[in-house]
Amino acid sequence: xxxxxxxxxxxxxxxxxxxxxxxxxxxxxxxxxxxxxxxxxxxxxxxxxxxxxxxxxxxxxxxxxxxxxxxxxxxxxxxxxxxxxxxxxxxxxxxxxxxxxxxxxxxxxxxxxxxxxx
Amino acid sequence: xxxxxxxxxxxxxxxxxxxxxxxxxxxxxxxxxxxxxxxxxxxxxxxxxxxxxxxxxxxxxxxxxxxxxxxxxxxxxxxxxxxxxxxxxxxxxxxxxxxxxxxxxxxxxxxxxxxxxx
DNA sequence: CTGAATCCAGATGGATACTG
DNA sequence: CAGTATCCATCTGGATTCAG
Numbered sequence: 001x002x003x004x005x006x007x008x009x010x011x012x013x014x015x016x017x018x019x020x021x022x023x024x025x026x027x028x029x030x031x032x033x034x035x036x037x038x039x040x041x042x043x044x045x046x047x048x049x050x051x052x053x054x055x056x057x058x059x060x061x062x063x064x065x066x067x068x069x070x071x072x073x074x075x076x077x078x079x080x081x082x083x084x085x086x087x088x089x090x091x092x093x094x095x096x097x098x099x100x101x102x103x104x105x106x107x108x109x110x111x112x113x114x115x116x117x118x
Numbered sequence: 119x120x121x122x123x124x125x126x127x128x129x130x131x132x133x134x135x136x137x138x139x140x141x142x143x144x145x146x147x148x149x150x151x152x153x154x155x156x157x158x159x160x161x162x163x164x165x166x167x168x169x170x171x172x173x174x175x176x177x178x179x180x181x182x183x184x185x186x187x188x189x190x191x192x193x194x195x196x197x198x199x200x201x202x203x204x205x206x207x208x209x210x211x212x213x214x215x216x217x218x219x220x221x222x223x224x225x226x227x228x229x230x231x232x233x234x235x236x
Numbered sequence: 237c238t239g240a241a242t243c244c245a246g247a248t249g250g251a252t253a254c255t256g
Numbered sequence: 257c258a259g260t261a262t263c264c265a266t267c268t269g270g271a272t273t274c275a276g
Contacts, residue, residue: 016171021227
């Protein structure tokens with residue numbers, strides 16, 4: 001390649017940082033399943049997501065949703081119901097994850113065929 | 119959509135499991151940077167990766183490489199050098215991650231613009 | 237219903253030293 | 257050079273309870 005080594009390495013650092021930023025926003029066991037749940041139904045209440053995502057505790061769901069909100073991936077709306085309920089939906093920025101989630105799904109299917117389901 | 123609810127939910131479960139399988143294979147702070155390092159150079163020795171990936175300890179690198187090897191994402195080759203050195207490269211299956219890593223990189227760049235670099 | 241607070245066991249991961 | 261072993265602080269996350 002014609003690139004100077006230093007420039008090349010600096011570019012590589014940038015790429016690694018970007019991927020890492022993405023992974024940070026999606027890290028842990030629950031974020032993607034939560035996003036899938038919300039995305040799949042458009043709008044979803046706390047207790048619904050709690051049911052959708054197998055095995056998650058309310059403590060975790062609460063924490064993860066807060067992180068997703070900070071990263072502006074989901075939008076939180078308090079509904080005037082009695083008792084109170086809270087609705088979550090993906091933001092525009094959250095919706096841009098759909099390609100990635102699609103890719104990960106496809107890759108995960110192949111990976112399971114090849115490795116997980118040995 | 120015309121899907122019956124149960125079928126729809128079962129499909130959704132499958133998709134969530136697949137994404138989770140993918141995330142499991144890539145989890146933690148280090149796997150993607152390690153893969154990036156190897157991928158970027160084609161072949162890479164243990165000590166090179168140790169230098170490429172900022173902040174990783176040899177203990178972690180060793181552990182992560184072992185997991186990547188178990189998932190058949192990297193191939194390990196012992197070289198007949200003195201002292202011994204070990205070379206890692208992506209497998210064919212590991213190479214199928216390039217699309218995902220590319221997508222994650224692009225998304226990460228946008229995400230940093232929007233959120234991280236506030 | 238939606239969460240926050242507390243408790244606590246087990247996992248994670250850095251630092252360091254050691255081996256072939 | 258490429259790991260392995262040990263120690264140990266910190267983090268994670270489930271269970272449970274409490275509050276608005």
